[in-house]
Amino acid sequence: MPDLASRADASDQRQEQIGRNYELKFWELVMRKVFLRSTTVFLISLISLNSAWAEQVSRTASGANAAIVDNGASNDRAAVFRSGDFDGDGRTDPSVFRPSTGTWFTLNTGSNTVDIVQWGQNGDIPVDGDFDGDSKADQAIFRPADGTWWLNRSSAGKLSVAFGTAGDKPTAGDFDKDGITDVAFWRPTNGNYFVLRSSQQFASFFSFPWGQNGDIPIQTRASSR
Secondary structure, three states, X not given: OOOHXXXXXXXXXXXHHHHHHHHHHHHHHHHHHHHHHHHHHHHHHHHHHHHHHXXXXXXXXXXXXXXXXXXXXXXXXXXXXXXXXXXXXXXOOOEEEEOOOOEEEEEEOOOOEEEEEEOOOOOOEEEOOOOOOOOOOOEEEEEOOOOEEEEEEOOOEEEEEEOOOOOOEEOOEXXXXXXXXXXXXXXXOOOEEEEEOOOOOOOOEEEEEOOXXXXXXXXXXXXXX
């Protein structure tokens, strides 16, 4: 028959085992709660991310990021100018300049119509740009024979400015960050850029050296011949 000491030892062992069991149960519950909370946070984040992605896809598919409604126009107008976009729908339109007649032929992708505009003459260089800030490309040419630019602006009317000489390479672009294309050229003889500011109504210019004779200015890729 076990003595009292043995019974006490057995009781202590049972109590210790019970304590360990409670401790294991406690940590099991804690880990479950942490796991569930982490999973919930992860799932909420995933759902939020997926919703944002779905909204972005929807906005992109509907053109919400590409165009804004132009009241009174039959088509939406691009929020920012895109190279060669003559109808302002946010897409580049196929367009050619025929030197023999000085005629522009443009296929408007937004309306599937064709524009035929006589602007220029043989020897002129067609230039791509939005010279009035309406997010539409304008018919524009640089005439090396006399260094004159002729701009047929879609919203602000026609404009001609003398800026450059024979041999200069037209490099029109938005150099002053006002959202309007500047009249500009690169001079191969000295490697200088010359920019006539649209932000100053084409009344002032600046110049800076970049490149050397034999280089090809990147902006002329669309009008190189």
